[in-house]
Amino acid sequence: MCVDFTSQDYFRDPAAGIARLRAEGGVIKVRFPLVGMVWTTTTHTLTETVLKDDKTFSMRRDDGGVAGFRWWMPGILRTLTNHMLSADEPDHKRLRDVVDEAFRRRAVLEMEPRVMAIADELAGELFREGNRPPADLVDRYARKLPLSVICELLGLPLADRPKFTSWASGFTRLTSAAGFLSLIPNILAMKRYMGKRLQIAREQGGEGLIAELVRVEKEGGRITSDEIVAMLFLLLFAGHETTTHLISGSIHELLRNPGLRAWIEEEDVRVDLAVEEFLRFISPVQFAKPRYVRQNVELDGVLLRKGEKIMPMLAAANFDPVTSAQPEKLDLARKPNRHVAFGAGIHFCLGHQLARIEARCALRALFRRWPKIELAVDDNQIRWRSRAGLRAIAQLPVVPSR
Numbered sequence: 326m327c328v329d330f331t332s333q334d335y336f337r338d339p340a341a342g343i344a345r346l347r348a349e350g351g352v353i354k355v356r357f358p359l360v361g362m363v364w365t366t367t368t369h370t371l372t373e374t375v376l377k378d379d380k381t382f383s384m385r386r387d388d389g390g391v392a393g394f395r396w397w398m399p400g401i402l403r404t405l406t407n408h409m410l411s412a413d414e415p416d417h418k419r420l421r422d423v424v425d426e427a428f429r430r431r432a433v434l435e436m437e438p439r440v441m442a443i444a445d446e447l448a449g450e451l452f453r454e455g456n457r458p459p460a461d462l463v464d465r466y467a468r469k470l471p472l473s474v475i476c477e478l479l480g481l482p483l484a485d486r487p488k489f490t491s492w493a494s495g496f497t498r499l500t501s502a503a504g505f506l507s508l509i510p511n512i513l514a515m516k517r518y519m520g521k522r523l524q525i526a527r528e529q530g531g532e533g534l535i536a537e538l539v540r541v542e543k544e545g546g547r548i549t550s551d552e553i554v555a556m557l558f559l560l561l562f563a564g565h566e567t568t569t570h571l572i573s574g575s576i577h578e579l580l581r582n583p584g585l586r587a588w589i590e591e592e593d594v595r596v597d598l599a600v601e602e603f604l605r606f607i608s609p610v611q612f613a614k615p616r617y618v619r620q621n622v623e624l625d626g627v628l629l630r631k632g633e634k635i636m637p638m639l640a641a642a643n644f645d646p647v648t649s650a651q652p653e654k655l656d657l658a659r660k661p662n663r664h665v666a667f668g669a670g671i672h673f674c675l676g677h678q679l680a681r682i683e684a685r686c687a688l689r690a691l692f693r694r695w696p697k698i699e700l701a702v703d704d705n706q707i708r709w710r711s712r713a714g715l716r717a718i719a720q721l722p723v724v725p726s727r
Contacts, residue, residue, distance in 0.1 A: 331358060336709035336716055339608070340653035343367065343641045351625035357636060358713040360393050360615055364635040369663065371625055372642035375616060375635060377670035382616035382635060383413045392634055393615035405512070407555040410614065410672060417671055423546040424556060424675060427537035431478065437682050443473050444690035451695065452725055459701035459722035466691065467573035471683050475564035479557065480533015481522065489561070519557045523550065534560065567609045568680045570717040572687045574607035577707065577721055578655060580700050585657055586692060599657040600684045605664035606655045608640040612714045613668055639665050697726035
């Protein structure tokens with residue numbers, strides 16, 4: 326069964342495409358853009374099995390290369406994949422321990438009032454003078470909020486943040502080999518910038534995660550300069566790209582279903598339940614990173630041979646009727662909610678709490694400031710970016726009210 330993971334039909338109704346894949350089996354082969362032919366999983370149980378078995382399914386090949394790395398990808402990317410998300414044990418634990426300590430010192434969970442303040446400010450600017458309606462909510466709100474938060478968390482100067490907005494927006498072109506290669510100038514510029522900020526932190530100290538990473542390094546944390554730069558890339562993009570799509574996707578669903586918005590507003594605590602269901606239903610990250618099969622293994626009756634690649638399908642796990650009744654239905658009261666939007670196993674997303682904070686602050690601030698906000702176009706005109714692996718709305722035109 327062939328499913329085009331970049332098509333509008335798939336993004337508009339992923340449940341239908343996933344159901345067709347599942348009908349073929351629990352473990353099937355698919356063609357994935359930029360990666361090629363890979364195995365994937367179509368059930369919750371099998372997805373978790375692969376994610377949690379890092380001995381059989383590793384991030385690195387026997388030669389040390391990253392499992393999803395292709396021959397034509399430039400060498401600069403090898404340096405930038407030296408982070409915990411692309412590492413196996415014991416390197417994964419070594420790197421994660423350093424970042425965990427830096428995060429602990431920054432008290433991420435205490436950032437909610439500051440995230441709320443940023444969200445309130447951005448919501449207030451959505452239709453400000455010079456930004457005549459309709460406003461693109463993706464560009465003016467859903468992207469700006471997590472990018473502002475992660476830049477502040479890293480300790481980047483306010484004056485430098487427009488650079489990151491420009492660099493980050495370029496990554497939306499990551500849909501083909503040509504688009505991939507066109508990003509090299511951005512990547513090189515960012516690497517130089519990160520190296521400079523790292524040097525400043527070493528010489529002058531400062532606030533933010535960059536300075537904390539340097540302090541942990543000086544106190545004996547086992548991490549190299551290249552690994553710190555790679556980690557900063559990971560934190561910057563993992564820290565804003567996926568949350569952007571969670572926020573825009575959540576708002577889209579609430580704009581097309583006003584009754585759900587009313588349900589959330591009846592009790593403040595309901596926004597937490599809603600965010601969990603949006604994580605499942607939208608599944609901003611559709612697939613986990615490619616894994617390398619380290620030895621011949623049978624999975625759900627299918628023989629996977631050593632050297633092959635497998636990409637667990639998070640979206641398929643989230644739409645599995647065995648673990649989520651009527652998975653194609655958006656049920657904000659769903660409880661328990663056994664989604665794997667943040668992965669599972671040793672590579673479970675470090676920023677899961679921050680993403681949840683940003684999503685609920687984004688929803689509260691927007692609808693409090695603009696209680697009658699509406700889509701400026703018919704829903705059938707909404708389009709998703711043709712980027713496999715991410716369910717990302719391209720633009721979301723909105724007006725204060727019609």
